[in-house]
Amino acid sequence: MTLQEEYSATTEEKQRALAELRNIKADFSGRGWFPGTSGNLSIRVGAYAPTRFQFAVTSSGRDKSAQTPEDFLFVDESGRPCEATALKPSAETLIHCEIYRLTGCGAVFHVHTVFNNLISEWFAERGSVPVDAVELIKAFNIWDQDARIDVPIVPNYADIPSIVPEITAALDPRIPGVLLRNHGIYAWGANAFEAKRHLEAFEFLFEYAYRMELLKGSARRG
Numbered sequence: 001m002t003l004q005e006e007y008s009a010t011t012e013e014k015q016r017a018l019a020e021l022r023n024i025k026a027d028f029s030g031r032g033w034f035p036g037t038s039g040n041l042s043i044r045v046g047a048y049a050p051t052r053f054q055f056a057v058t059s060s061g062r063d064k065s066a067q068t069p070e071d072f073l074f075v076d077e078s079g080r081p082c083e084a085t086a087l088k089p090s091a092e093t094l095i096h097c098e099i100y101r102l103t104g105c106g107a108v109f110h111v112h113t114v115f116n117n118l119i120s121e122w123f124a125e126r127g128s129v130p131v132d133a134v135e136l137i138k139a140f141n142i143w144d145q146d147a148r149i150d151v152p153i154v155p156n157y158a159d160i161p162s163i164v165p166e167i168t169a170a171l172d173p174r175i176p177g178v179l180l181r182n183h184g185i186y187a188w189g190a191n192a193f194e195a196k197r198h199l200e201a202f203e204f205l206f207e208y209a210y211r212m213e214l215l216k217g218s219a220r221r222g
């Protein structure tokens with residue numbers, strides 16, 4: 001068996017990943033989480049080693065509220081298509097590659113929302129969004145009484161490869177997500193179910209943090 005064959009998935013596994021991605025794309029689109037063709041999704045398939053893996057990823061620049069046969073393609077650990085295709089992988093595929101390499105996770109989801117953009121800008125100088133003693137922190141499998149977490153924020157650059165080392169440096173193994181400043185969130189999990197749970201929890205916590213900052217501001221003004 002060649003290395004290529006060893007790490008590529010069965011046809012059934014690939015079809016399952018595509019079906020799951022289609023459902024998640026439709027679900028997130030219904031929430032308005034892909035404005036203006038933004039956002040990208042991926043699910044890993046086949047065997048995994050940090051230096052060798054494959055995943056299905058959304059193709060670049062497409063209307064993510066539409067379902068078409070051109071929505072996804074399979075790429076390898078360096079973000080290159082691993083099957084003959086005219087499709088272009090997401091412009092942010094290298095970020096997915098790095099998250100898989102660092103964490104060994106099974107799915108990575110990226111969305112742009114007003115709350116994740118506002119909160120990343122508000123706390124940009126601090127380098128993280130603090131969240132204190134909110135029950136939904138448990139969605140990250142953090143069960144400490146009154147847990148406090150810091151969601152990392154990294155700079156956003158037009159040149160995507162320049163973002164990769166920022167993610168490498170900022171990633172906290174306890175926190176399954178990272179914010180790109182004034183851009184969006186990357187959230188991941190062992191599989192699509194877990195990545196979706198994490199993404200939903202992040203979005204709840206960002207809205208909570210945003211509204212809490214407003215309340216504190218109005219309390220200070222009297």
Ligand SMILES: CSCCC(=O)C(=O)COP(=O)(O)O
Nearest residue numbers: 037038039040060061090091
């Ligand atoms: C139109 S949003 C700018 C690109 C972006 O941030 C994004 O998430 C979508 O890029 P893709 O290449 O994955 O379509």
Ligand SMILES: [Zn+2]
Nearest residue numbers: 038039183184
């Ligand atoms: Zn983006």
